[in-house]
Amino acid sequence: MRQVDVAVVGSGPAGHVAAIQMVRLGLSVVLIGPAHSGKDGRTTALLGSSVSYLERLGLWDGIKSKGQALRVMRLIDDTGRLLRAPTTEFDSSEIGLEAFGYNIDNNSLVSALHEGLDAVDRDLLVEDQQFARSVALGDDYASIEMEDSSIWQAKLAIAADGRNSLVKEAAGVEMRRWSYPQSALVVNLHHPSSSHNNTSTEFHTPTGPFTLVPYRDSHTSSLVCVVTPETAQELKAMDKQALAMELERRAQSIYGAFELLTEPQVFPLAGMVAKGFHGQRAALIAESAHVFPPIGAQGLNLSLRDIEALTDAIVSKGEADPGSEQVLSSYGRSRISDIWSRTAGVHMLNMSLLSSLPFGQGARTAGLALAKMVPSLRRFMMKAGLASPSRIGSVGDAANQDV
């Protein structure tokens, strides 16, 4: 049996950042989970406050060098409905920023974070690259049994083990779950004849957004195409040439012809929020606490704020016992409004596209038309999208962030 202050269960992006953050607090940490497979075709847009946070942790330079800046966000109404919004562009220079953030492929992100492990005090950090088999949460310790039957004992277990989290199950925390009649087809594309000019373009279609985000260089983009589950499977089954042409058609040929760089992957869309964000000796972060559709690039950005909030709770309530009830209930309370407001925002945006009800369509159309016409509203919307919740409304905060 080996003992540490904190066991981070799950070695995805959120687990890596949580482990590095806990070591920075001077706590001894084990990061539990298999080595990254390198097979994740997704990319992640890291925005505003996430960039500042990763900078403070000394992780940003390694990530930035592998990402592409997002300077302009363009929204195009492709619903074909009677009430249509005008094409609206949000330009980061309008709020004094060089970029809203950076898009980076998940494989590069995890490898950059993995390199970040070497920059922290390795006396305080160990990796155990296997799955946890079971978790038991007691009054004084969390016990984690590994696949090889060895056991870790920790004052705090951080659940970064994704949507089917073992730690969450051991904590007995229930989830509110819902599903959407949609799947996301994800694929990375080369468009040799045009540059994306660091613009992310989102077509709003009646089945969901079709979003092209700058990828590795000026002539590659990552695509998240939200359609019905049947259409996603049909697209995935097409031969590469036919799929490239179909995606070009859906993108209205804005970048000319596409070539596929990766195998398409399909992710069913679902929503999930935990009914509480902690249990005895356990803190739920990232997808163990909240899952929502890949719309508006919120998932991992929200997860980083979980880690910041847990850090604040530990620092303010006592580092001697990072898993005390005082620390954990303070953490749980602090996450309710941010998690629910982002979940509701993403849900409403998605439903405003799907809904055949004029009210939802009208609200989205009017909002975008107003944003196009009124620069101050546009600037407010940009800052609200970037800032952490406590900063929304405080003019200048987002602009002061060194993105």
Ligand SMILES: Cc1cc2nc3c(=O)[nH]c(=O)nc-3n(C[C@H](O)[C@H](O)[C@H](O)COP(=O)(O)OP(=O)(O)OC[C@H]3O[C@@H](n4cnc5c(N)ncnc54)[C@H](O)[C@@H]3O)c2cc1C
């Ligand atoms: C199509 C798509 C696009 C997205 N785009 C964005 C975006 O642009 N911006 C954004 O912020 N978010 C985005 N997201 C969300 C983002 O990808 C997720 O929030 C993020 O990947 C979750 O990271 P994580 O570390 O919580 O979970 P995961 O990446 O799922 O990691 C969980 C880890 O836990 C490990 N694990 C599981 N069980 C165990 C166990 N028993 N023992 C040990 N380890 C275990 C797994 O091996 C894995 O490494 C997107 C999501 C999708 C589906």
